[in-house]
Amino acid sequence: xxxxxxxxxxxxxxxxxxxxxxxxxxxxxxxxxxxxxxxxxxxxxxxxxxxxxxxxxxxxxxxxxxxxxxxxxxxxxxxxxxxxxxxxxxxxxxxxxxxxxxxxxxxxxxxxxxxxxxxxxxxxxxxxxxxxxxxxxxxxxxxxxxxxxxxxxxxxxxxxxxxxxxxxxxxxxxxxxxxxxxxxxxxxxxxxxxxxxxxxxx
Amino acid sequence: xxxxxxxxxxxxxxxxxxxxxxxxxxxxxxxxxxxxxxxxxxxxxxxxxxxxxxxxxxxxxxxxxxxxxxxxxxxxxxxxxxxxxxxxxxxxxxxxxxxxxxxxxxxxxxxxxxxxxxxxxxxxxxxxxxxxxxxxxxxxxxxxxxxxxxxxxxxxxxxxxxxxxxxxxxxx
Numbered sequence: 001x002x003x004x005x006x007x008x009x010x011x012x013x014x015x016x017x018x019x020x021x022x023x024x025x026x027x028x029x030x031x032x033x034x035x036x037x038x039x040x041x042x043x044x045x046x047x048x049x050x051x052x053x054x055x056x057x058x059x060x061x062x063x064x065x066x067x068x069x070x071x072x073x074x075x076x077x078x079x080x081x082x083x084x085x086x087x088x089x090x091x092x093x094x095x096x097x098x099x100x101x102x103x104x105x106x107x108x109x110x111x112x113x114x115x116x117x118x119x120x121x122x123x124x125x126x127x128x129x130x131x132x133x134x135x136x137x138x139x140x141x142x143x144x145x146x147x148x149x150x151x152x153x154x155x156x157x158x159x160x161x162x163x164x165x166x167x168x169x170x171x172x173x174x175x176x177x178x179x180x181x182x183x184x185x186x187x188x189x190x191x192x193x194x195x196x197x198x199x200x201x202x
Numbered sequence: 203x204x205x206x207x208x209x210x211x212x213x214x215x216x217x218x219x220x221x222x223x224x225x226x227x228x229x230x231x232x233x234x235x236x237x238x239x240x241x242x243x244x245x246x247x248x249x250x251x252x253x254x255x256x257x258x259x260x261x262x263x264x265x266x267x268x269x270x271x272x273x274x275x276x277x278x279x280x281x282x283x284x285x286x287x288x289x290x291x292x293x294x295x296x297x298x299x300x301x302x303x304x305x306x307x308x309x310x311x312x313x314x315x316x317x318x319x320x321x322x323x324x325x326x327x328x329x330x331x332x333x334x335x336x337x338x339x340x341x342x343x344x345x346x347x348x349x350x351x352x353x354x355x356x357x358x359x360x361x362x363x364x365x366x367x368x369x370x371x372x373x374x
Contacts, residue, residue, distance in 0.1 A: 057219070062212045069219050076223040080230045087237035090245075097288070097311050172351070175316065 005124045009131030015108040016139035016184075017191055022108040026140055027180040029099050033157050036144035037137070038092040042081045042100060044133030047109050049077040051117040051129035058118045070113045071104070078103045108136060143183045151175040245308060246293075250278055253295035253304035265370055268295070276303060277374060281366035285310055285358040286317050294329075294363050300371060302337070305329045305363055317355035325349055325356070329363065334371060337364035 015021050022043075029039040050073050054061075061069045082100045085093045093100065103109070112132055117125040149155050151174035155163040173179050250259055250266065257275070259266040265279035276297040282289060288311030295303035307321040319325060328346050329337070337360050338344025339353070348356035 060215050061219075062215055064212050065216045069216055072216075072219050072223050076226055079227055083230050083234040083238070087234040087241060090241045094309055172316070176313065 002124065002127060005127040006131040009128060009133070009135040010138060011135070014135040014139060015111075015132050016136060017188055019108070019111070021111055022106045022136060023184075025099050025102065025106055026143065026184070027177055029096060030140050030144040030147055030180055030183075031151070031175055032095075032148050033141060033144045033155065035092070035095055036140040037157070038085075038089065039096055039099060040133070040137035040140050042078075042085065042096075042103055043106060043109070043136055044130070045081055046074065046077040046103055046106075047112060047133045047136075048126065048129035050074045050109055050113055051125040052122060053077075054113045054117040055120060055122045055125035061118070066114075066118065070110060070118075074109055074113065075104050108132060142187065143180065146183045146187075147174045147179055151179060249293035249306040249308050252306045253278060253293055263373075265374075274298065277370055279366065279370050280308070281362045283358065283362035283365070285312050285362075286352070286354040287311055287313065290320070290355075290359050290362055292359065292363060294367060296334075296367055296370060300334055302329045302332050302334070302363075302367070305359075307359070310359075312352070312355045316349070316352045319349045319352060320355050320359050334364060334367045337367070 009015065013019060016023070016026060025039060025043070029035050050070070053073050054070060057069075078101060081103065082093075085096075085100060112128060116128050120128070145155065149163060150171050153167040153170035154161065154165040171179075174183070254268050254270075254276070256270070258269045259278060260269060261267075265277045267274055268276045268278055276295060278293060278295050280291060281294050282291045284290075290310045290312070291308045292310075293306045293308055295305070297303055305326050307326065310318065310321065312318050312320060332345055336345040339346050339348050339357050339360060341348070342357075344360070346356070346360050
């Protein structure tokens with residue numbers, strides 16, 4: 001079933017919570033929801049682009065040099081994102097800083113090229129890319145919402161206040177890397193707890 | 203001969219992929235070049251306008267001479283240096299008598315929520331009207347209050363501004 005290729009990345013094989021990939025940008029960029037959204041849009045574009053291209057050219061790639069080939073394709077998409085973001089979303093580009101070019105080494109993208117796109121037809125790879133991209137977006141935006149609310153005591157997305165200031169002494173630790181680990185761990189624990197409960201019922 | 207064939211069959215696809223990628227990148231670079239230049243220029247103009255409103259600027263080497271009604275009143279220049287994490291780049295306005303007009307942080311990569319508070323007016327307004335010599339943290343004999351929890355970032359930007367201001371003062 002084709003639709004599975006799309007939904008598996010969002011839920012069943014979520015790149016962050018199930019495959020535990022791409023944690024570096026996840027830790028660094030999940031301090032604010034709008035940064036997280038911008039970052040995940042970039043990742044989504046690169047993931048879909050590289051998955052499709054690699055799937056198209058897979059029969060011409062000699063297995064000995066497949067890794068350099070994948071990296072060249074991925075790096076090109078990342079540079080395109082970097083250039084256009086710099087020109088058309090300069091504020092976001094300034095806030096994400098080095099993490100835009102670092103999408104190159106986001107292991108979700110490479111893992112999908114190696115494990116999926118180089119073995120599956122184009123249409124499946126497209127759906128896989130979209131699904132994994134959305135899965136990453138869910139994860140990073142979810143984590144960013146928890147961290148932003150707890151660490152600043154409010155939530156603003158692109159200038160719109162969603163949650164007004166409710167405390168003057170927010171938990172600063174949530175802004176720092178430990179806060180990201182705590183959030184990821186708590187969400188994972190919750191997911192695993194749900195899974196175990198489900199299994200026990202069966 | 204068969205060895206050569208094997209090498210070619212491996213390298214040619216990779217070379218082709220690189221050529222196509224290179225061409226695509228050249229194209230996107232060309233498409234965005236103008237736009238990026240505008241964005242970067244706007245950043246500079248905005249920062250100049252925020253430290254010396256209603257003035258005009260004349261680029262003189264590494265700094266800008268600030269003119270109000272045709273008269274030189276001071277200088278504006280970029281100061282750059284290492285912060286707590288990454289480079290801090292800030293526009294600095296200096297009056298001719300050696301006091302600061304304003305600073306405006308152009309780019310920084312400090313810790314969100316802690317170090318990034320160096321861009322907030324509560325911190326940057328402290329620089330206005332200070333003499334270059336007084337640009338040190340209070341605990342180091344200066345007149346700048348550091349941000350709680352971000353002493354390193356506060357010290358970094360203060361040092362960056364002071365060192366560059368001293369250089370510019372000696373040049374002018």
